[in-house]
Amino acid sequence: MIKIEGVHKSFGSLKVLEGVDLEIPTGENLVILGRSGSGKSVLLKHIIGLLSPDAGRVLVDETEVGSLGYNELAKLRRRFGMLFQMAALFDSMTVGENVGLALRERGGMKEVDIKEIVREKLAMVGLKGIEDKAPSDLSGGMRKRVGLARAIAMDPEYILYDEPTTGLDPVTAQQINVLIRSLQERLNITSIVVTHDMASANYVGDRMCLLYKGSILFDGTPEDIANSKDPVVYQFIRGEAQGPLTDGTADIEVHTPDPVGQEARHGE
Amino acid sequence: MRGLTAPFAATGEQVINMVAGSGRLAIFLGRLAREIPPGLRYVHLFFEQCVQIGLASLPLVLITSLFVGGVAALQSAYQFKGYVPLIYVGTVISKSVFIELGPVLTALVVGGRVGAALAAEIGTMRVTEQIDALETLAIRPMRYLVVPRFIAAIFMLPMLTVFANTIAVLGGMVVAVNRVGISSVTFQRGMKLLFDVNDIYGGLIKAFVFGAIIALSGCYYGFQTRGGAEGVGESTKKAVVASCVGILVLDYFLAEVIFQLLFGAR
Ligand SMILES: Nc1ncnc2c1ncn2[C@@H]1O[C@H](COP(=O)(O)OP(=O)(O)OP(=O)(O)O)[C@@H](O)[C@H]1O
Numbered sequence A: 001m002i003k004i005e006g007v008h009k010s011f012g013s014l015k016v017l018e019g020v021d022l023e024i025p026t027g028e029n030l031v032i033l034g035r036s037g038s039g040k041s042v043l044l045k046h047i048i049g050l051l052s053p054d055a056g057r058v059l060v061d062e063t064e065v066g067s068l069g070y071n072e073l074a075k076l077r078r079r080f081g082m083l084f085q086m087a088a089l090f091d092s093m094t095v096g097e098n099v100g101l102a103l104r105e106r107g108g109m110k111e112v113d114i115k116e117i118v119r120e121k122l123a124m125v126g127l128k129g130i131e132d133k134a135p136s137d138l139s140g141g142m143r144k145r146v147g148l149a150r151a152i153a154m155d156p157e158y159i160l161y162d163e164p165t166t167g168l169d170p171v172t173a174q175q176i177n178v179l180i181r182s183l184q185e186r187l188n189i190t191s192i193v194v195t196h197d198m199a200s201a202n203y204v205g206d207r208m209c210l211l212y213k214g215s216i217l218f219d220g221t222p223e224d225i226a227n228s229k230d231p232v233v234y235q236f237i238r239g240e241a242q243g244p245l246t247d248g249t250a251d252i253e254v255h256t257p258d259p260v261g262q263e264a265r266h267g268e
Numbered sequence B: 001m002r003g004l005t006a007p008f009a010a011t012g013e014q015v016i017n018m019v020a021g022s023g024r025l026a027i028f029l030g031r032l033a034r035e036i037p038p039g040l041r042y043v044h045l046f047f048e049q050c051v052q053i054g055l056a057s058l059p060l061v062l063i064t065s066l067f068v069g070g071v072a073a074l075q076s077a078y079q080f081k082g083y084v085p086l087i088y089v090g091t092v093i094s095k096s097v098f099i100e101l102g103p104v105l106t107a108l109v110v111g112g113r114v115g116a117a118l119a120a121e122i123g124t125m126r127v128t129e130q131i132d133a134l135e136t137l138a139i140r141p142m143r144y145l146v147v148p149r150f151i152a153a154i155f156m157l158p159m160l161t162v163f164a165n166t167i168a169v170l171g172g173m174v175v176a177v178n179r180v181g182i183s184s185v186t187f188q189r190g191m192k193l194l195f196d197v198n199d200i201y202g203g204l205i206k207a208f209v210f211g212a213i214i215a216l217s218g219c220y221y222g223f224q225t226r227g228g229a230e231g232v233g234e235s236t237k238k239a240v241v242a243s244c245v246g247i248l249v250l251d252y253f254l255a256e257v258i259f260q261l262l263f264g265a266r
């Protein structure tokens, strides 16, 4: 079980997380939704100890991540797999070396067995026979899937997915959704999935929460979120341009070209 | 008021940055020291880096040393003419190459090449989250990335310096024979005249320290990189500047220690 208690995080004057509370029971798939820049990736990095909170704490099975020394933290991290938003493949290594790195580092395995696991994990993400390719020779979607294969190579108990389906075609995206579900069902893995893709969120999520203005605005089942009357949630899951999410924060000027009144959009 | 205090605030900020910077460097060095023994098991990474840092620098070192030796012969002959017997051309070239020119110039050119490469590589790994990814795989970046590079650099710089010394002396002899008109026998007699094997050892100790400076500036600034391609460019620049300045400043203090204290006391 992962427990996040009152986590605050700022970068300089930018307050990103302002009191996030979440509990993820073992075996559950939690989807985290939120606008770009709302701090989803930052939250994931707190769970695996890449960032430490300014206030609050993260507990994994009752152990506080921030209190661990380097060795214990490494031990804890071996139980995690993380897919980075930009895949973060090691570009000095081949695909096969990327996926097999953690296995080789742990030691105690024969090279043929490692090769076999690498092949198997790559097949799980729909990539066969690309072990010897360089990451720079792959498409964005392929890199993402290699990152996923690397994340699951050690058979982790927890998997953190940062936008697993972004950049994939709809068919491949659905295959990844199925994979995320089957990992959970077969191996009772606990997952946190950050995504913007509502179709994927609905497929893989047992529970969904919306990160908004530094804290969890909504937390509930997929049905709950679909029926929510909260105007922010309503706007977010329907992806509407106008609403409370975009009011006053004119980060992108929304207008349709109007041949008559060019001035109209300045008139508010 | 604000106009008056602004310079003080700016100076204060610089001082704070400097203190914070040295603190970060101290932490970095402490971690590196602790990770060296366990990091020695990455033998294959060490050899990879020996190729990158050592073997791949050979052409650069070859060209620079050849010309350094050549110009040393030409210029010393010009300065000696009419005052000092030309047999001393061989003496002054070999001595200055072993003590100073070989180690320092090798370190400067290799420092430019390798310092930049290390900072750019590690910096790119930092901004593309590859270093974070290593951490999530329970691999220590300091042990895995920095130790092999550091050890390779402190091994390779003395070796490159031996190579540079040889080439520079040969280059000096070629120019002395062909352009100055000293016979190669005279040149070699000059070399032997005041030969002291400590000159060579002293130079190699310097090279060893320079190797450490190069690897540290590259890796340290690589690790500190923030913010995309621009950040990588910035830390590459800082790494090259730090390694060049560090080499030249430390060269003086090494001269004090090695040639005054250690070998000079006889
Ligand atoms: N290491 C860092 N240093 C400074 N600021 C950071 C750092 N990491 C993230 N931020 C800032 O924190 C905010 C949240 O970033 P984060 O990457 O978590 O967003 P996100 O919700 O994942 O967005 P997206 O959906 O676009 O990936 C952003 O404004 C970002 O600029």
Ligand SMILES: [Mg+2]
Residues within 6 Å of the ligand: A040, A041, A042, A085, A162
């Ligand atoms: Mg993100």
